[in-house]
Amino acid sequence: xPQVTESINTPLPGLESTAxxxxxxxLQVALPRPLPALFDYDASGLPAVEPGQRVRVPxxxxxxxxxxxxxxxxxxxxxxxxxxxxxCDDSQxxxxxxxxxxxxxxxxxxxxxxxxxxxxxxxxxxxxxxAERAHRRFxxxxxxxxxxxxxxxxDVGRKLIAALDAAGELNEAELRALSSRxxxxxxxxxxxxxxxxxxxxxxxxxxxxxxxxxxxxxxxLQADSGFAASLLHGVTGSGKTEVYLRLIEDQIAAGRxxxxxxxxxxxxxxxxxxxxxxxxxxxxxxxxxxxSDGARAMAWAxxxxxxxxxxxxxxxxxxxxxxxxxxxVLDEEHDPSFRQTEGVxxxxxxxxxxxxxxxxxxxxxxxxxxSLESLRHAIDGRYRWLRLNARAGEAKLPEVHxxxxxxxxxxxxxxxxxxxxxxxxxxxGEQTLLFIxxxxxxxxxxxxxCGWAAGCTQCTANLVLHAADRRxxxxxxxxxxxVPHACPKCGxxxxxxxxxxxxxxxxxxxxxxxxxxxxxxxxDSVRGREHWQEQLDRIRRGEVDLxxxxxxxxxxxxxxxxxxVGVIGAxxxxxxxxxxxxxxxxxxxxxxxxxxxRGDSAGEVLIQTAQPEHPLFAxxxxxxxxxxxxxxxxxxxxxxxxxxxxxxxxxxxAPELQPALDFLEAARRAAQALQVEGVQVYDxxxxxxxxxxxxxxxxLVVESRSRPQLRALLRPxxxxxxxxxxxxxxxWHVDVDPVEV
Amino acid sequence: MTxxxxxxxxxxxxxxxxxxxxxxxxxxxxxxxxxxLRGCLEHxxxxxxxxxxxxxxxxxxFVLLGDLARLLAQAPLGTSLIAQGFMAARSAKxxxxxxxxxxxxxxxxxx
Numbered sequence: 001x002p003q004v005t006e007s008i009n010t011p012l013p014g015l016e017s018t019a020x021x022x023x024x025x026x027l028q029v030a031l032p033r034p035l036p037a038l039f040d041y042d043a044s045g046l047p048a049v050e051p052g053q054r055v056r057v058p059x060x061x062x063x064x065x066x067x068x069x070x071x072x073x074x075x076x077x078x079x080x081x082x083x084x085x086x087x088c089d090d091s092q093x094x095x096x097x098x099x100x101x102x103x104x105x106x107x108x109x110x111x112x113x114x115x116x117x118x119x120x121x122x123x124x125x126x127x128x129x130x131a132e133r134a135h136r137r138f139x140x141x142x143x144x145x146x147x148x149x150x151x152x153x154x155d156v157g158r159k160l161i162a163a164l165d166a167a168g169e170l171n172e173a174e175l176r177a178l179s180s181r182x183x184x185x186x187x188x189x190x191x192x193x194x195x196x197x198x199x200x201x202x203x204x205x206x207x208x209x210x211x212x213x214x215x216x217x218x219x220x221l222q223a224d225s226g227f228a229a230s231l232l233h234g235v236t237g238s239g240k241t242e243v244y245l246r247l248i249e250d251q252i253a254a255g256r257x258x259x260x261x262x263x264x265x266x267x268x269x270x271x272x273x274x275x276x277x278x279x280x281x282x283x284x285x286x287x288x289x290x291x292s293d294g295a296r297a298m299a300w301a302x303x304x305x306x307x308x309x310x311x312x313x314x315x316x317x318x319x320x321x322x323x324x325x326x327x328x329v330l331d332e333e334h335d336p337s338f339r340q341t342e343g344v345x346x347x348x349x350x351x352x353x354x355x356x357x358x359x360x361x362x363x364x365x366x367x368x369x370x371s372l373e374s375l376r377h378a379i380d381g382r383y384r385w386l387r388l389n390a391r392a393g394e395a396k397l398p399e400v401h402x403x404x405x406x407x408x409x410x411x412x413x414x415x416x417x418x419x420x421x422x423x424x425x426x427x428x429g430e431q432t433l434l435f436i437x438x439x440x441x442x443x444x445x446x447x448x449x450c451g452w453a454a455g456c457t458q459c460t461a462n463l464v465l466h467a468a469d470r471r472x473x474x475x476x477x478x479x480x481x482x483v484p485h486a487c488p489k490c491g492x493x494x495x496x497x498x499x500x501x502x503x504x505x506x507x508x509x510x511x512x513x514x515x516x517x518x519x520x521x522x523x524d525s526v527r528g529r530e531h532w533q534e535q536l537d538r539i540r541r542g543e544v545d546l547x548x549x550x551x552x553x554x555x556x557x558x559x560x561x562x563x564x565v566g567v568i569g570a571x572x573x574x575x576x577x578x579x580x581x582x583x584x585x586x587x588x589x590x591x592x593x594x595x596x597x598r599g600d601s602a603g604e605v606l607i608q609t610a611q612p613e614h615p616l617f618a619x620x621x622x623x624x625x626x627x628x629x630x631x632x633x634x635x636x637x638x639x640x641x642x643x644x645x646x647x648x649x650x651x652x653x654a655p656e657l658q659p660a661l662d663f664l665e666a667a668r669r670a671a672q673a674l675q676v677e678g679v680q681v682y683d684x685x686x687x688x689x690x691x692x693x694x695x696x697x698x699x700l701v702v703e704s705r706s707r708p709q710l711r712a713l714l715r716p717x718x719x720x721x722x723x724x725x726x727x728x729x730x731x732w733h734v735d736v737d738p739v740e741v
Numbered sequence: 742m743t744x745x746x747x748x749x750x751x752x753x754x755x756x757x758x759x760x761x762x763x764x765x766x767x768x769x770x771x772x773x774x775x776x777x778l779r780g781c782l783e784h785x786x787x788x789x790x791x792x793x794x795x796x797x798x799x800x801x802x803f804v805l806l807g808d809l810a811r812l813l814a815q816a817p818l819g820t821s822l823i824a825q826g827f828m829a830a831r832s833a834k835x836x837x838x839x840x841x842x843x844x845x846x847x848x849x850x851x852x
Contacts, residue, residue: 445772448832470774483772493771493806 026075027085029057031066032119036107036722039066039115040075042084049085052094054125056086065089065125067118069100093304095122098359099321105354110736111718112344120344121319123300124293137171137198138186140164144194156185161194169198207249207278208242208392217386218246224327224362229353231333231378232366234388235623236594237395237558240366241271243388244329245278247364252282252309256326260312261352263335265290266526266552269533271331272312279310287313287320290529315340315348318355328356332555333365333374334587339739347737349374368594368625369587372636375629376643391598398565398596398603400621402612410608412508413500418566419512421606426516426545430601431561433547434505435554435592436568439522440475441467441504442497447487449494454484460691465497466524467504477693505568506548513546521549554592560599565592567607574614577688578740579641586616586628593620640703642737646710648702649738650721652730657686657696659727664700667732670720671702676713679704695731701741754827756840759848760784761821763800768814771806778810779803782824782840802831803840813845821848 027043041057043049053068063086075082103121107114140148140161148165151158156179163178164170176182189195210218213234221230221243234240248258260275262268265288276284285299285308302308303320311320315338330338330352338348349365356363365374365383378385391397408415413436414422425432445465446453454463456474463472465483473480486493497504506520519535526532538544542561547553573585589607597603609617619628637644650667652660664684671681680703687697704710718734726732765780781802788797803824805813816822826842 448834449830451833465772467772470772483774485771485773485775493773493775494777494804495772497772 026072026082027051027055028069028072029055029066029085030069030103030118031057031059031064031115033059033064033115034113035115036111036113036718037115038069040072040077040082042082043068045084046088048090049088050094052096052100054089054092054122056088058083058086066115067095067122069118089125092123092301096304096321096323099319101358102319102351102355105358106344106346106351109350109354110344110346111714111734112346117344117346121316123304123320124297126293126297137169138164138175138190138195139169139198141194141196143192144189147192147194156181157189157194160185160189164195207246208239210242210246211239211388211390211392213388213390214239214243214392217388218243220384220386221247221362221364222250226360226362227357228362228384229356229377229382230362230364230384230386231370231374232364232386232388233370233375233378234366234368234386235391235397236368236591237391237397237598238368238388239392240331240368240388241274242392244331244364244366245275247327247329248275248279248310251326252279254326255324257303257306257308257322257324258310258326259317259320259322259328259352260310261317261328261330261338261348262312262314263332263337264552264555265314265529266532267332267555268312268314269529270536270557275310275312282309283307284310284312287311287317289314289316318348318352325359325361327361328352328363329366330363331366334367334369334371335555336584336739341735341739345733345735345738347739350737369590370629372583372629372633373643376633379633394600395598396602397623398593398605400593400605400607400617400623402617402621403606403608404612405608405610413505413568414508414512415608418568418606418608421564421566421604422513422546425564426513428563430563431539431542431545431547431559432564432566433549433553433559433562433592433595434509434566434568435549435551436500436502436505437550437573437588438499438501438569439503439524439550440464440473440501441507442501443499445472445483445495445497447490447492447495449492450487450490452487452489452495458691458694460689464501467497467507468524476689500569502548502550509546509548516545517543518546518548519544521547521553523550523552526552551588551592553595554588557595558598559595562595563597563599563601563603565596565603565605567592567605570607571609571611574609574611574616579636579639580739582616583632586620586625589620590623590625640705645703645705646707647738647741648710648714649699649735649741650702650732651687651697651699651735652732653692653695653697654727654730655695657690657698659730660696660698661686663724663727663730663732664698666724667717667721668700670724671713671717674713674716674720676709678706678709679713699741755825756828757823757825758782758784758801758840759786759821759823760801762813762816762818765814765816765818768810775806776808776810776814778805778814780805780813782822801838801840803842805842805845809842809845816847822846823848 025043027041028038029041031039049068051068051070054065055068056063057066103118107117144161148158148161160175175186232240251258262271268286268288272286285302287296287299300320303311303322306323311317330349333349340346353363377383403415403417405415408417422432442465444453444462454472456463456479458479459474459476461474461476464475466473470483471480472483487495502520502522510518521535539547539559573581593605596605652663654660661684668681668684682701684698684700687699690696760782763781763783768776768778771777781800783800785798787794823846824842825844826840828838829841831837831839
């Protein structure tokens with residue numbers, strides 16, 4: 001938790017408890033320590049402290065910030081060991097009971113230390129007020145115009161109104177620049193009604209006419225009162241967003257808040273623009289992890305105070321308190337980004353569902369390619385299954401064609417049919433998107449003379465060649481360095497990049513289609529959110545002909561000018577070891593293919609593969625998500641894999657492999673000793689990528705066809721693990737419902 | 742790189758060739774940005790073998806790095822030159838020799 005210096009209340013002198021008697025007021029505090037417990041403190045000295053507040057406590061020989069959790073009648077601790085609180089931060093309202101319940105659920109369900117969950121789910125520890133206001137824009141009202149001449153000539157308020165008259169609108173920072181006393185003056189003008197918040201002037205985007213599917217889905221959703229989970233399963237371009245917007249409109253009209261969750265920060269600007277255009281007078285706030293603490297604190301304050309009508313955010317927004325919450329919408333529900341895989345391991349989708357149930361509001365999960373977990377719930381009737389089978393407007397689903405690269409050999413990544421397809425689009429002035437899910441120039445830099453390959457010193461992985469700035473980068477730990485001048489093993493200078501990534505594809509396209517306007521979009525090419533938005537706008541305005549991109553581009557974007565999507569190098573994912581690899585590949589190809597032909601012209605998807613006979617491609621060609629999903633579900637049922645089975649993964653990492661293996665072996669014996677029936681404890685194995693960021697890693701998977709049985713094992717097992725002796729430098733983590741095993 | 746196999750007997754790998762440039766790829770750069778040119782040289786000469794003269798004709802692929810690569814990239818096909826360098830395997834997979842040129846002397850035509 002970040003340091004906070006402002007407004008700490010300190011205990012009243014003379015009220016500290018005496019060591020002999022138990023304290024009168026025992027407070028449990030969640031502290032950001034890797035222990036599955038709350039800590040007891042004596043709150044007698046701070047009569048005003050209440051649960052949900054940030055409190056400062058002594059911990060060992062130092063002090064920590066934590067969150068006051070609840071009162072206790074008695075403690076297991078010797079009264080003499082219960083120490084008094086140091087202080088509390090009352091600059092922010094206490095976090096509400098709903099928030100604490102949500103944190104408790106995450107801590108228990110995912111078996112993560114409650115203090116760490118609380119620290120992650122809490123707002124930034126800074127006061128929101130200043131940040132909140134810097135962004136607000138103001139304008140003078142008619143009453144302000146009328147009143148200004150009657151104010152004294154030197155009045156700051158008069159000066160502000162004059163400045164607003166001249167500029168039309170100003171934000172608070174600009175107003176403060178006019179006078180050192182602008183802050184209080186502004187408050188006064190607002191209170192008098194002489195100045196108002198300048199809300200966007202753009203006319204509200206008019207609602208689209210609903211298709212029959214959309215109307216039916218909306219009608220079903222509007223009938224909800226209280227908790228209900230719905231899966232809005234609509235093909236790409238079928239207008240799921242329009243359904244969300246209509247729902248949100250209802251909530252605004254009813255005076256309730258909406259929580260709109262998206263998987264990636266990259267998706268927020270587009271949706272933000274659309275929501276803002278539709279509801280210009282609503283209070284819309286955005287929350288994601290790349291915002292500054294100040295901006296996030298502002299969004300949090302707006303959410304918690306009830307001021308925000310709509311909160312749009314990535315997974316961490318699922319924790320934001322919303323006192324008037326009316327509904328939760330979670331878009332692209334299948335996306336793995338909803339799963340946090342570092343630190344506190346949780347799934348924002350599943351937490352959102354729990355939250356919707358706990359706060360008794362409806363939740364809508366939207367996707368063109370639902371996760372098999374959600375699909376199974378829909379099939380079983382636990383979720384309402386709403387289908388949007390047709391694209392909105394005139395657009396039709398794109399035709400999917402395969403290029404057999406055994407017949408049409410690819411040179412520099414491109415087969416003849418792909419080249420011809422691109423040429424024909426260029427000739428017609430239409431746009432092409434080339435999709436390759438690998439950034440950089442080449443995934444391997446190797447010496448053809450001796451076979452050396454550039455590897456990461458910290459990971460079991462090759463370094464990726466980035467040709468643009470001549471750097472080698474590890475995509476796992478972030479290590480980087482210059483490209484060596486020559487092979488460090490044999491001295492050959494003609495070392496070469498093998499395989500291809502976005503940069504190399506871009507280079508090839510530039511030499512093959514020198515007349516085409518080319519744009520590459522991946523994490524390296526996008527510098528900040530504004531730049532990203534600008535790039536997307538360039539595509540939409542038709543200022544580029546060829547776009548090379550990674551999955552950044554695959555999701556949710558609407559590019560009416562793209563009529564061809566070319567997929568390069570999809571085969572790598574066909575045989576990945578993860579049992580979800582095919583599910584993900586299918587979803588990804590369907591999503592990226594969904595970018596084609598969203599405008600007036602028909603779209604085409606061209607996939608280069610050496611295995612055109614693979615059933616995944618047949619399903620893709622037929623746009624047969626249901627058929628594909630059914631066959632995957634059958635396979636999973638046969639093997640007892642999720643969603644027909646449930647998994648836990650225990651992982652351990654240490655500077656060397658052996659202690660990690662030893663710990664997991666001990667954990668394995670502990671699991672077996674519990675003798676829970678119907679639970680299979682697999683062998684301890686090193687991870688596929690053993691070494692990452694200088695730590696060697698191993699894992700242990702536990703599986704069951706019954707969730708209750710798995711949970712029967714989970715709690716006592718994890719409790720036992722905290723008692724195991726840990727080798728130096730060893731860390732362990734438990735992953736409940738892991739997305740990658 | 743290493744000068745030879747040991748201090749006492751440096752290994753010899755030295756070729757000199759008068760030749761004609763008959764093929765050349767586009768100039769490219771190594772990943773570190775050093776210009777690199779590949780191509781093919783054709784050699785024709787009279788040599789004495791076992792006491793008797795004979796005609797010799799062969800082609801060899803070459804690799805050329807650095808400023809020399811930039812220079813030769815601008816030379817027209819058919820340019821006559823004397824190249825010096827060493828031989829190395831094409832790659833770890835193919836043991837076939839490729840000439841690595843370390844110096845070039847252009848020969849004016851007619852001589």
